[in-house]
Amino acid sequence: MKRKTIKNIQTLNGVGIHTGQNCSITFKPTTQGYISFIRTDIANSEPIIALAQNVSSTLRGTNIANKNAEVHTIEHVLSAANGLGITDLIIEMDGPEPPIMDGSSLPYAKAMLEGELNEIDEIAEILPLNNEISFAEGDITYTAKPCEEFKITFVYERKGHPLVAHQEYTFTLTPEDYLREIAPARTFGFEEEIAYLQANGLAKGGNLENCVVIKKDGFSVPLRFDNEMVRHKILDLIGDLKLTGKVLGPMHITCHFGGHKTNVAFAKKLTEQI
Ligand SMILES: [Zn+2]
Structure with a gap:
């Protein structure tokens, strides 16, 4: 199985279910070999790689963090990526929590599909x-x-x-x-x-x-x-x-x-x- 990303940038907007804050989430193509989140609203913030070792809280959602930034409730976005076989993705957010959309992962999956899945010429790990x-x-x-x-x-x-x-x-x-x-x-x-x-x-x-x-x-x-x-x-x-x-x-x-x-x-x- 080959690694997969998207071809075109896609953005969704809305409110986070727990924080209630507005957030714009953008999916970007990459060949970096993993999925990462980055908080564009925090100056000099580093990407947070979607790995269990970066989990900072699991209270009613899965949050990941690095030393200066945290993203909350990432599980539905990651589910859409995993469900579609996407291995490489940059996820930019201008707030702490992805928009909850309709409470499912379908809006994210549809956005990723609209961005056109693109195979990378590398075997997935x-x-x-x-x-x-x-x-x-x-x-x-x-x-x-x-x-x-x-x-x-x-x-x-x-x-x-x-x-x-x-x-x-x-x-x-x-x-x-x-x-x-x-x-x-x-x-x-x-x-x-x-x-x-x-x-x-x-x-x-x-x-x-x-x-x-x-x-x-x-x-x-x-x-x-x-x-x-x-x-x-x-x-x-x-x-x-x-x-x-x-x-x-x-x-x-x-x-x-x-x-x-x-x-x-x-x-x-x-x-x-x-
Ligand atoms: Zn859920």
Whole structure:
């Protein structure tokens, strides 16, 4: 598999879901060999490479930082890049957090496709899996087993909830299926958590256009898939796994309950197994 970037610069604008700040995000072609973010609103700021070792926080999103700059909530943008097989990309931002758009990764993926994917004449660095590995933290578990293709099984549970008690989905990654089955799945939150999030300075940019709010008796907006929640969890995991800095080889990853903190820990574990 060859490395991939885009041909033409693409820009999106909007508000960040947690900071509530406006931000313009620009995707630029490169052959640097990795994905990096740069804060254009901070003087002399250095690029921040999308790697697990640069993660600075995983509270309701994945943030990465270097000594003078931080970018928040990068997982949906990275998911779009990973889903489309993009290995080389410069992502410029004039604020701390990408615009949340509609809460899914589809607007980013569409922008990248509009920028025209462009193969680089270099072989992508593949992260192979030789033996089964697993990782657990409390009730959260991950396993990766050798397989003929790259696929993820995710089990999402909210025990006792009348609408989303259990969702399970298996997804085999191809760019076409990513665009159709995963990219449209939106960010979600529970009605009872919104006040807590906002009291803690989070979800300031959340609204009915970019987040599915789950109530006891219904959803704030019509769902795009019956199991949109578990599909979004897979979207997030595909984004966080890009922090390995490599293209994941054929393997079957199974995850129960995972979130950003454990996704990043698992990305590190996958990187260290070789
Ligand atoms: Zn997400």
